[in-house]
Amino acid sequence: MSRWGFGVGIYLTLCLFAPAFAQEEIPVNIKADKLQYEEGSDIVVATGSVEVKLKKVTIYSDRLYMDSESNVATAEGNVKMVTEDYEAFSDYVVYDVDTEITHYNNFKTKLAPGKIKGNLFVQANEINDANGKMVGNWGAISTCDDSPSHYYVKAHRIAYYPKDKVIGTNATVYVGELPVLWLPYIVYPLGEKAKKNWVIGHNAVEGDYFKSTWDYPFGLLYLDLMQSKGLGSGIENSYNLLGLGVGTLFLYTLSEQDTGVTDWVTRINHTKQINPYTKLTLDHAYTSTYLVPSGRRDQTTFGLDLDYKNRDRWNLKFNTLDDRGAFLRKNSFSFNQADQKSATDYYFNYDYAKNSPRWLRASQRFYHRQPLWSDNVVLTTKANYYNSVADEGLPGDERLEPVIEIAGREKGFSWRLTENWFIDFDGNTYIGDEGQQFLEKLPEIEVSPDPIDLKIFTLRPIFGYGHYREVRYVPQLGTNRDYSTQRYRATLDINKSIPLAMGTTAVLNAGVDQFLYAPGDQLYAYRESLGLRTNLGSYFRNDIDYKKGISEGNTPFLFDQLGTRYHSIQEQMTFYYLSNFRWTIDGGYNWQTHKWFDVNTNWLLRPNQVVYWDTRTGWDIENTKWKDLVNSLNLLPYSYLSLNFSTVSDMNTGLLKSGSILYDVLFLEGQPNQWEFKFSQIYEPSTQQFKVRDIMIVKELHCWKLKYTYSDYRKEFSVSFSLDAMPNDPFGMSSGRGFYFDGFEKELKEFKQEGAVFHY
Template identity: 20%
Template sequence: MSDRLLRRKTSYVAVLVTVLFCCLSLPISLHSEEPAEEIEVVADDLQYLKDEHKIIAAGNVVVVRGDLELSADRAEVNIETKQAQAEGHVVLRERGKGMLSGREASFDFETSQGSIPDGRFYHFPWYGHGDEMKQEQKKVIKAWNVYITSCDFPHPHYDLKAQEATVYTGDKIVAKNVVFRILEVPVFWWPYLVIPLNYHFGGVKSGYSDEFGAYLLTSKGVAITENVKGRLLFDWYGKRGFGFGAEADYKFERLGTGRLQLYGIMDQNAPNGRADNPFENKNRDDRNRGRVTWKHKARLDPLTTLQLQWYELSDGVFLQDFYEREHRAEVNPQSFATLTRNSSRYSLLGHVEKRTNRFQSVAEKLPEVAFTWLRRPLFGTNFYYTNEEGFLNLNETKAFGPRLRQTVQIYTDHELAYPIRLAKFYSFIPFINFREDIYTDGKAKEEEISRTVFGLGFDSSTRFYREWDYEGKKFGMEFSGIRHVVEPILQYNAIKVATVDPSKVINTGRGDNIDHQDILTFGVENRIQTKRRVGRVDVVSFNAFLDYSFGPGSDLLRTRANKFTETRVEIEVRPYDWFLIRNNSVYSFADSGFDRNNLDLVFEPGRLQLGLGHRYSSNLKTTTAEGRDTDSQLTVDVNYDLNERWDVGGYIRWEANENVLEEWEIRARRDLHDWILDVGFNVRDSDRTDLERTFNKEVFVELQLKAIPEVSLKTGHRSSFSGPRIGRMYSGVQEGPLPSSLTLTSEAPPV
């Protein structure tokens, strides 16, 4: 994409985004007359002076009007003027918006104005103390000669001393003539400082890397309205140049939530995304690069949701270069708009997907519409019917090229099932299905393809369980009752009629790769359960499934022979709250090898936290001289709490097939009460380097404010590993009770 074209596209999109942004920023309010709220007074001792219209209260006094609450030892309240005088442990709270406190206070509940001499305020996570505090109006508090800190010590480690500060509760603190002090020693001065209370404060990150050279990344949080927050980005890279950007997050009750991101840089050493290795020195040049991104989600009504995503990027490696975490989360981001409506009877999908970047290969859907009638009884009988009707206009595009293929698909899919209960304990559900597709074009440029598909099968299962009323510990494992659940499963899925060879049909994502098959699946689900603090927990879970293929088969299957084709095993063991092993694997009998095997182990007894992961995958479409192309990666992350102040840890990532240590890291963490200090050394094999350089080596240091993690000083990069963790969601917690008709019980044996 040329610089001129990029500037033109970016400017066009930026104008649209700016207009939308301004529209969203407009306040929306509805004015209506509300009945006057009365004052309520509660205390140990109450006296009412009728002539003065005054209440005298003493002992645990609480005065409430609307969302304002005043508590004190003693108070006088005029019920006509709504004015109050209070003394002794005075606390003024506004529901959900922090509080003021002091020895005495005067407050007008009618105008929401008041004053507290020598007062204090608290608005998470900030504490403040001022010689004089006045609430000038609702949600606006002024303080003079004020000290602001997030440290809860009587003599804080640090504070911000300001001549004057205005607190906009729930929004921000605006301070003037501000001095940053450490242990009461002045360190830095600002003439004007805005401290956000509900949005990104900003931060500074500096360091050096082989790819960027020395760098300084800064951000500043801004509040545009109460519903629109954002931040401005100002970056400098020694080897790349200056970058500027803006991000905005908005949240409206009716319009929904979303994020806008704009960023641009005149990259002095930009990689060429079309080269085999974009990051080689010979493939670099000076070029304008950037992004325009918009994500939006809204619930139009209780049943309808709208989701939008727009990605405009300068090249295919921009996100990998400057937004690596985002790139890893979504390697190939698409632009689309999706409208869904889900009710208890039907679901409706409207989806539009459009290529917005020429370097991407995208199957455009202009549009896709699908209506699904959910499984329901048919005419009051025991027959259950479901169907789906759809329309899809597909354009296949290739990176940097024109459209490859185009087709319009219209389809209808029906299924009829008849659930049967056998001998009270067994569920047997036979079904038949029928599908009809019409394609305006096929892969061989046929004018029209009409396909008919007919299939049948059944699902059968049962469930048995046995319970033991046991309370106590065995080998350190806590049990509060024990239950063993066994679910045998037998499934048969067949396609008897498929009138068109799938190789002739353009893949649209709706009914692709359909051909003759007869597959019988044997399965069993085993669980040993107990109750713990979080609820029902699967101490042991073992699920196994085995597929057997027979009949004429098709080229889509791995083999046409009558034989077992694949087995899938899922195992999870959680004997203790601090120990977990999880493994899932897929083994192919047809290829005599594992297609996939994933292992996670979490071991967190006391001060030690150990996470181990292994990922194995086999690519059937790629073979080498030694056999199938496989990936085998091992990761280990360990951390140890030396004491209340210090943690140490490390991380390794090892590629087993090539015997390459791709990344390793050592680190230490120091708790500074108000701050967290992380230091370490990271070495990793990066694909963002020239062929002559193999590893990036960086020292990283990060100082992070506990109260607001976004406030930090950083230098260097650390590992982005996110290993398995023991969370509060346990297998078995969300499981419903067993149906009574499928319950078999027996006397509990001695334990």
């Protein structure tokens, strides 16, 4: 029957069976080359390129039987099942539309989990899908796409949770047809971040170890066997207290067989969503365990976090740490609030020692910003409090530093009022702060008119008044000087950019400051700068910067004198062509110190993808000697060959100070049996020879890699295997580490240290 004829037939058929399907409100859409109704059996038989859509499932097959009475579809021959979570292939599928339970014979699927590079292939003789949980018998798991697979894991029972994990029970690892390892339980996590279900390794504290993670109905079970420490066990459970929130509970314990000490690691993380905008989080942890490579950790922590996010936002946090090993207690509290116009922050820290000397450190920090009578006038307040006591009963260094600033913007000008204080609460009782230096503004007022464009240049004036108290060390007195007086300020700055010939732009800046002081002192500071920026086509750039600052008169303060006297010129020339070539030379002279700047040069050459050369050196004019010559040359003459040379040479003696060469060679490039050789040479100044330092040989085994490495520096060799699907997780044998699994050791760095149980 043609598909046009079939369209009429399927329409009539669905009309006949519409009452049966409508009764359950199950949508059915069938396409096939041939459609046949078996009288008296309520069965529709579709054959030839069958496509059936039932609810959220689509079935493709050579033949399909649809029983309208039981709402069961049976597909045979080249069956392809497409669901929202996975796509599977099978020889025979039975799908119950009412219960959404599917039975497969000879089940196969290909997954692409984010944690694995490439695909994960899963198959089973029989498997049942019961609403997302798939359980079957005699299955296999592999990441090898060859047929037959170079390796696979065969399990008596297999469970597949789409987008979550694949579990094998009573599993055997095969390389080819050779069984090499039996495991009672193995898990392939499919999530982006998942825990290893077993790790094998060695370290100096635990000796050889086997650490494993197992699923059980309520969460995760941890079982570890360590040569030196013995048997460790733990659980990690997620819980839901209905209206009281959700969280995670972790508990791990170990009785150390070598020391007799009992270790505990416990953690509770609880979250309660109080309303759509407010969330409460509680964290508690108790840790008493050994550390690798040495020592112990004995701590208790507690944290509370109350967070509100809407148009306005605020957050409240409290944290405490009791470090019994370091005899230390830390407490902290913070509050942050912000809306569209205002913000407030408060931080409090209180730390102290629990043994002698019983030191104490307390600090507080406050910040607040808000508009006043208009949005153009903003108040900003800050305050820093600090108290430090060296031992119980002794006077401490206690001080407060508040700041108030009001800034406004008016038509034609802006203004700012600033006042700050240094309050020494300890007075003369603590003598350790006699050398403290500070500046108080009591207050300082600045008015800045808008820039005035005078066509020939732009004028930027500033006018100010302030009453200052300066406590500063005076070398001539050998002690601090405490001095206060008033100061008046007038500043005029002008700037102008002028295009010149030959692609050059001149940037001119000049300014003058006049300071008048209540005792009658006067200080005048003048500054000028000229910058010449030259660009010629796409091959030359030159930058010249001339700066000069002078001051005349006298000031009773020291802070006014800083940065008022300087006189220098610097130039940098750059010859370049696109990104293929760049040569820079820079230098200059400082008239203030009467010294020349070093002349530096840098050469970068990259004519193509084959050569990359970078070298730099310089001339120390004042000491009349060359700076070290640093060379780096990368060569990639062929896709199968790369070389990197790096050297540092003493230009004055002509001797090589350090150097290295790295060779990387591929044989049978791109072939399944590709070989890669890497080795490096290091220059040893004592022998003035290049010596082989590291060797690596990598052999491609289709879905595997065999790697041999030797380090002359560590006097260590290693042989490791890694799956192409998980290249960062090799396992192997090393003279320095014994048997190891790098995937676990890499993950150790991603977790907070809690003793030897890092991966927990």
